[in-house]
Amino acid sequence: MDTVRSTMDLPATLDHLPHALAFAEKEAEAAGVMQKKLTGLSLAVEEAFVNICTHAYKGGAGQVELACFTGFEPFPHSFVLEISDYGPEFDLLSIPEPDTSLGIEEREIGGLGVHFIRHFTDHTDWRRENGKNILRLIFHCKDVQRG
Amino acid sequence: MEISKTQTADAIKLTISGRLDSLTCVQLSNEIDSIKKEGNFNLIFDFETLEYISSAGLRVLLTTQKHANSSGTRLELKNINDTVKEVLDMTGFSRILNIVK
Numbered sequence: 001m002d003t004v005r006s007t008m009d010l011p012a013t014l015d016h017l018p019h020a021l022a023f024a025e026k027e028a029e030a031a032g033v034m035q036k037k038l039t040g041l042s043l044a045v046e047e048a049f050v051n052i053c054t055h056a057y058k059g060g061a062g063q064v065e066l067a068c069f070t071g072f073e074p075f076p077h078s079f080v081l082e083i084s085d086y087g088p089e090f091d092l093l094s095i096p097e098p099d100t101s102l103g104i105e106e107r108e109i110g111g112l113g114v115h116f117i118r119h120f121t122d123h124t125d126w127r128r129e130n131g132k133n134i135l136r137l138i139f140h141c142k143d144v145q146r147g
Numbered sequence: 148m149e150i151s152k153t154q155t156a157d158a159i160k161l162t163i164s165g166r167l168d169s170l171t172c173v174q175l176s177n178e179i180d181s182i183k184k185e186g187n188f189n190l191i192f193d194f195e196t197l198e199y200i201s202s203a204g205l206r207v208l209l210t211t212q213k214h215a216n217s218s219g220t221r222l223e224l225k226n227i228n229d230t231v232k233e234v235l236d237m238t239g240f241s242r243i244l245n246i247v248k
Binding site: 014015017018039042043046047050098100101102103104105107109112113115116119 | 168234239
């Protein structure tokens, strides 16, 4: 059974990014996520949050909902953060990985955000539910072996 | 984030402290734009006290490196710590940016 630890609703604007990151870090730390993983966690959350601010509401007003869980099967010893928006259906995880081997002139910045999300989480998935895009980021806590 | 600017013999050094993220990267872009307006200068970014860099920060580095290449100037990244190094390594940016010890 999932245990909801905490939730936060914020306007989908960049100036609320520090609130989202402070909330995610505080909850993750309290749930037992290792200190050294917190920077990566923030990077993943930033990319997801900024993506919503930039694309979900096409410049109009909207909300970002953050919800933290623990006790999530099959990763009971993990911290789970769901980031939701009410924009049109869009799976951020469908964006292909960027080619990180390209030279400087060929390099584009697009696609790096989702690369950060995949790299700094232990598991991630997306679903459309009740008119929301729900991106779930999972971080194992210290007593769980990765892989 | 804080930026302090120092003129060296042949470059302008920007020491960047704190978090270079989607919100603060504009501050660095503006600083670089104002330097560009003054002329073509070699740039050094000192990252010793940079705690965090997201893809928005990488975008500024990429744009600045491309400008350096096209204007015949040099961009050096100095004092990269482990946190920033992990981000540069995982994105392949360590290979395309000029990192010096």
